[in-house]
Amino acid sequence: MKLSELAQEYNLEADLLQEVVEQDLSIPLKQGKDTVLKPTEVARILACDGLETADGKPFTPIIAKEFEEKHKRSLAAKKAAETRKKKVAEEAESKKKLEETKIAGERVKHHVELERRRVDEEARLAAEIEAERVRVETEERVRKDSEEARISAEQELQRRESESKRMAAEFAAIRQQGVDADEAAAAAIQAAAPAVPQARTGQQPSDAPTEQPPQQQKQARAAETTAPATAAPEKIEPRPEAVSKIKGLGSKLASLAKATHEAADHSTKAIPKPTAPADYKPAAAGSDPSLSAEDRRKLIQANIARNLDMAKRVQIAKTTSKKKPGFAPIDRTKTPGPNRPGGPGRGPGGPAKGGPPRPGRGPKRDSKDHRTEQEIADEEAAGKAGRRWKSTLDEDISGVTEFTVTLPCTLREFSEAAGVKASIVIAKLFMAGVMANINSVLEKDAIELLAQEFKKTVTIKLAKDVVAEVEEQAAAIEDKAEDLAPRPPVVTIMGHVDHGKTSLLDAIRKTNLTAGEAGGITQHIGAYTVTTASGLDVTFIDTPGHQAFTEMRARGAQVTDVAVIVVAADDGVMPQTVEAINHAKAAGVAVIVAMNKIDKPGIDKQKVLRQLAENGLQSEEWGGEIAVIGTSATTGEGVDELLERLALEADVLELKANHFANATGTVIEAHRNEGQGVTATFIINRGSLAVGDVVLAGTGFGKVRNMTNWKGEKIALAGPSHAVEIIGLNDMPRAGDRFQVMDDLKQAADAADARRQAQRERDLASRSKTTTAATIFGDIAHSKKKEIRVVVKADAAGSIEVLNKTIADLATDEVRVTLIHTGVGGINSSDVTLAEASEAMIVGFHVIADGKARALADQHHLEIRIYTVIYELLDDLKKAMSGMLDPEMRETVIGHAEVRNVFSITKVGMVAGLFVTDGVVRRDAWMRITRDNTILHSGKVSSLRRFKEDVKDVKQDFECGMTIENFQDIKVKDIMEFFSKEKIARTL
16 A cells, blocks of 8 residues: 555545654655555554644544554553653652751761760869869868867867876875874874883883973983884884875876876777687678688698598508409509699699789779870870870871770770771771671771771780789799698599489498489589598599580599599490590599499490490400499499599599698589578689688689588688588689689789679670671571570579570571570579560579569469479470471372363353362362373362352262362363372471
8 A cells, every 4th residue: 555545545644644654653755655555564654643634633543453552561661661760760859858868967966966075074074173172172171170189189188187287286295194194193102102111110100191391302202213223113004094095096097197198199009800719610601700820720730630641541451451353553654644643634723822912903994084284295295196095076186107906996996096087997897898886896807907908007905814814823833842742532423324323422422312313313513522431531523414414524524533434234335424434535534434233134244345445445354454343332332442443543643732822723513592692612622721711713702701511511621622612702603613712802803803804795795796798698597587585594503504505405497495594593573574575484493483573473474484304494495496396288189180171151260170080179179280290280279069069079980160279271181189288296
């Protein structure tokens, strides 16, 4: 069709049509209006907009059916493009406004921060001025009070001196009166003297005395004065009233003189402390007991004498006893571990008393700048970079080329020392792929790289470690040979659970501890000092055998001299037995194997020996050096032989220690008792521990207020290799921590504070991690796990250590157990509140809840579970985790059907006519459509009919009609498989 014919047929303006075709549609017209057009070009022209008819009216486009869909898509695409363009413009505008708002907010925030700091600085200066004013007023008031007290004392002294002078004058007057009275009495006696010669001449004196003439009186007095000295004069007695006055006056003068002396002496007198009596008894709780140096020396000497006597008795018993068969000579060059006095892993202990004083930590740092203006000016002039600068937001501190930081160093400290804004440092780390904030701790490598990036020289220093200083001073002290004395051996009982370790220890001690253990298994590490029949003192350490108590067994092996591996003759070597053997080998201690339960019938001793040889313990019976002794805790068989072998091992090791040194050792267990506070069990490796000693143990310190042995008896002093329980620490140490006696309480407090701060920093470092793409995806995967939250309280620090490890090991790929809080002591109301807020369960191990906690738990409908056996606790946690696992979906095929016909029904869709070949077809079943053994669709049956009636199921060899959800491509000969889904609970 030509263009002119097209214009004539549809009554179109020919010129306008030619223009639209050539310009808008880009169709070439070589022959003008006579150009022959293709059908597709005709369709495009008729579908074009902007054409007009010959009479000037708009022409309605005629769109062919095959181009209608394309036209709609074109219009929709244009509309979508316009919409996207508009949306992008709106988002750009919104983003621009948001950025401007953010910048304005940052500026306001910066100004507010500057204003706040200015106000804080003014307040600080005002507070310092006020404090200085108060200090000056206080000093002035104290000076005035002191001056008034001095004036009052001087006045009192003057008054007492005048009183003394007055009484001295009275005393002189009274004494003069006494002298006058004596003279009068003498004159009276002399007047009576002439009557004596008259009696000698025989003349009778008259009743009334005759008065002599004055001349005779003078002669008589002269004769009296010239009488010979041999004539003894008669004794003159003073009057009683004069004597009493003089005596009373002397006492009064003495008390007055003493009071005057005390008033005149204004010095502070040191009151000496009374020494402890010889029969010392520990003071009751609440007092501050201590031993005098003499009592301590006597107790240590008695302890050494007892140990020497013990060694002598053991030697006598060994020489007089018959030699047991199977005891081969021991070559210590082949035994595992070095032969060294004092046992493995034992340090030289703390310093002896009287040594040089150790430097303390000094005053604690604060956030104030205590430098004077002159010091600040001098340091700025000298260019010191070691001082911590003020905030980089307040002043420009650029120009620093050298600076010093102290590890651990935060990003803020690095920014202040280097003179670089914190935001720039964060940006540098971000570009390196490290997400950090202003409080993040920087490693040494990161600090060096940042300094290199900013072209600065950095000097990195390590913070002074008070703890390391204390430990180095303790390790530097060596014991002299003359200070060493015998000590008892430390023996650890190790082995698999329920192999009779505690029962064997009961047989040795003649006690019954196994009956008191929950579940019949040991769950705490215990230490006991026992005296055997031969006089040997042995400290036994009983370790748990359950697999959860691996750390406790390792701790027991580290503090021992001899390890006794208990193996049940009927069970043989078990997993925890192998673990105990490895711990003993790693500790380098002598090993003895106790083959327990040999009284049971049907045991195979050779099997046990073979299993021991496979694990590196060659018995003496097989030509090795490990003693394997058959024992029975029930009948007592072999117990004496085991003790004799222990005595032989102790004699070979020649165990000695310094009894006079400050005590050092290991914390075996620690727990908190109501009314007593922290109670810790120590085993002493070196020195002697006495009541009143200052002890540093882990993060706790304090004076030993009370000390008891394993029987609960109070003791005043304990020597090396003894296990004691002490009270007096301010904080609970962890099981396995070292303890040592310090010279003074301040030094112990500084070391404990440093350890506590280091532990806190380690905990923060373990919780804070560097954010990278890998950690982000790991956190996302971790957050998808289901979680059981638990609050755990236990009776001892060792139990908490075991529970932390074993509960964390229960985590799987789908469910994890998170410990919200762990602690030692009973369950209280704060634990219940924490569990309620975090939706956690409360677990108590060997502890119960108080009344307030139980009432609060009932109010919040929280369950408190109490356990005494660890495997019961772990089993319940596993059950709770199993309940949170997603169930397993199990499919069961119930039938097959073949499509014989397909129908299309309006408003319903495709309906398949089926013939059930086997099984049954149910309306609520799941199905798969297969074609040539390939699955095309899986879904549910939508409807099931037979003869226009809805049915629940259709059995084999019957026909039915069916519709399928979301699938219409059904063809004849398709095979449908029907199956049911069942949820099966999973277990760990």
